[in-house]
Amino acid sequence: MDLQTRAKSAGLWSPQLPEQLGGGGFTLTQASALLEAAGYSLLGPLALNCAAPDEGNVNLLEKVASESQRHRYLRPLARGEVRSCFAMTEPAPGVGSDPRGVTTRATRMAGGWLLTGKKHLITGADGAGFGIVMAATGNGPGDAVTMFLLPTANEGWHLGEHYRTLDAVSVGGHCVVTLADAFVPDEDVLGEVGRGFHYAQVRLAPARLTHCMRWLGAAQRSHDVALARATTRNLFGRTLSDHGMAQALIADNEIELAAARALLRQATWDVEHDRDAGVASSRAKVFISEAVGRIVDRSVQLMGGLGTVHAEGPADGAVARTYADVRAFRIYDGASEVHRMSIAKRAARAAQGNESRAAT
Ligand SMILES: Cc1cc2nc3c(=O)[nH]c(=O)nc-3n(C[C@H](O)[C@H](O)[C@H](O)COP(=O)(O)OP(=O)(O)OC[C@H]3O[C@@H](n4cnc5c(N)ncnc54)[C@H](O)[C@@H]3O)c2cc1C
Known part of the structure; x- marks a missing residue:
């Protein structure tokens, strides 16, 4: 925490994030030198709030999130108050290298969507405050995939096995997550339906x-x-x-x-x-x-x-x-x-x- 406080006071916190969100406001080219320097230390990316998957999620939310989503998801993430995860990959025969294989389904219902499926290798899922979940909203697997914002406190979100992996670098490990009729209100669809x-x-x-x-x-x-x-x-x-x-x-x-x-x-x-x-x-x-x-x-x-x-x-x-x-x-x-x-x-x-x- 001391390192994070020092990164904030040095203006190096979340290098790429706009200054009005508490970031450094650096361009990607400028941030390149900072992120390489952060990677020199095993703790550097956490100290500068530029570790995966949060760093990618912050930048995606910054580009796509609605005003209400910025308030509820982006700002706490940018401040380093919560962690997040990105849930796309599924056990076979689901999605991996071939993006057309998304089998997690989102079914339309009054006021929102019901998500059902299984994800795995989800970095940082243990301890994350929310996940960005990819699910099919069309007629078949991989059809019209949509992104959803899902708090991990949702009663349909179940954290499963922590895989024992070669790497030990990621906070929150690489986990299985099962979605069992997880209700997502319309206001938590990220961007437009079908543009996942x-x-x-x-x-x-x-x-x-x-x-x-x-x-x-x-x-x-x-x-x-x-x-x-x-x-x-x-x-x-x-x-x-x-x-x-x-x-x-x-x-x-x-x-x-x-x-x-x-x-x-x-x-x-x-x-x-x-x-x-x-x-x-x-x-x-x-x-x-x-x-x-x-x-x-x-x-x-x-x-x-x-x-x-x-x-x-x-x-x-x-x-x-x-x-x-x-x-x-x-x-x-x-x-x-x-x-x-x-x-x-x-x-x-x-x-x-x-x-x-x-x-x-
Ligand atoms: C440490 C780690 C962290 C991860 N974190 C996340 C995460 O946070 N969120 C998430 O959603 N996923 C995550 N993943 C999953 C990762 O995105 C998938 O493992 C990756 O997309 C490959 O999918 P797969 O494992 O299903 O392998 P498969 O799709 O089964 O592919 C197996 C192998 O087939 C080969 N292959 C693929 N396509 C071709 C081709 N066209 N021609 C020849 N060979 C090919 C490749 O060598 C590939 O490794 C993580 C994985 C690891 C290892």
């Missing part, structure tokens, strides 16, 4: 880039910790960083950190200027999620046995922690294969002359 997928993209395009920013910070930290050891550890008569094979690991980390920042800068600019940012954001997400994994893996290797130890004895712990925490980033916010599919489809359409090529 559109709003999901409004949320995801910047949210996957802010994930990239935080993970880049974590990768830089791992690289710095490994460099500190490689430049002081003496092996076979010379410093580890003077051995050619260690130099290759160090150099590849430097190259991929720089390449990741360049791709991120371009995608951030496109999102910020409302340019068609789909391909740029997919390219950045695929490359950075995979590059961060490689950078941290090389850092573990340079560290030797201590690279695998959590913060005990002489180990920094951040390298081992990040190695486990970052793996899932190649799956959430669109698996690498899904982004590659859309990049390739776009390139093929351009080659066939049906579409202009995305800016490079």
Whole structure:
């Protein structure tokens, strides 16, 4: 809490949120440096109120919520008084990589909607004050999907199993949530009925880039910790960083950190200027999620046995922690294969002359 108070007084709280909502009022490009710095520390994103999924939810609500929803959901979230979650994914055969599979149903009734279904892998659900839930409001699964705001105190919201996952970075874990005839009044429909997928993209395009920013910070930290050891550890008569094979690991980390920042800068600019940012954001997400994994893996290797130890004895712990925490980033916010599919489809359409090529 002390760190959060200090972030507020330094004007760094919720970097991207407008100042009238208590945020820093920074553009996405400006926030990029702050979010990367926040990611350098395991506690940084919480201290600056820019951790997932709240950060993505705040920005979505800021763009889409009605005045009453801003008052009841956005403002408490922006002040850090409650946490939230985003509930889309379902156990098979429900929605995952293929967005057409939403099986949670919202049935129309007087004054609102009745939600029934099962979600899983919902980050932060344990302890959240409310969830943003995707449910089908059309005739079949995945048909006319709509977003709903649902307080977790609703008697139809049931928190289920806490999955034991590779990562340990998320407050509130990754949980199963069952919706059993959860009544949502009309005033808690988020945006327009049937436009849930559109709003999901409004949320995801910047949210996957802010994930990239935080993970880049974590990768830089791992690289710095490994460099500190490689430049002081003496092996076979010379410093580890003077051995050619260690130099290759160090150099590849430097190259991929720089390449990741360049791709991120371009995608951030496109999102910020409302340019068609789909391909740029997919390219950045695929490359950075995979590059961060490689950078941290090389850092573990340079560290030797201590690279695998959590913060005990002489180990920094951040390298081992990040190695486990970052793996899932190649799956959430669109698996690498899904982004590659859309990049390739776009390139093929351009080659066939049906579409202009995305800016490079
Ligand atoms: C740590 C973590 C946190 C998460 N948090 C949330 C959350 O807060 N809210 C939420 O709603 N969901 C969340 N998720 C779920 C996440 O969004 C899904 O796991 C993801 O969309 C993939 O869906 P799936 O798990 O059903 O895998 P599937 O859809 O079954 O896909 C399995 C694999 O198939 C491959 N694949 C997919 N499409 C193609 C293709 N076209 N060609 C070739 N291969 C392909 C990919 O490798 C993919 O990983 C989280 C997941 C994790 C791991």
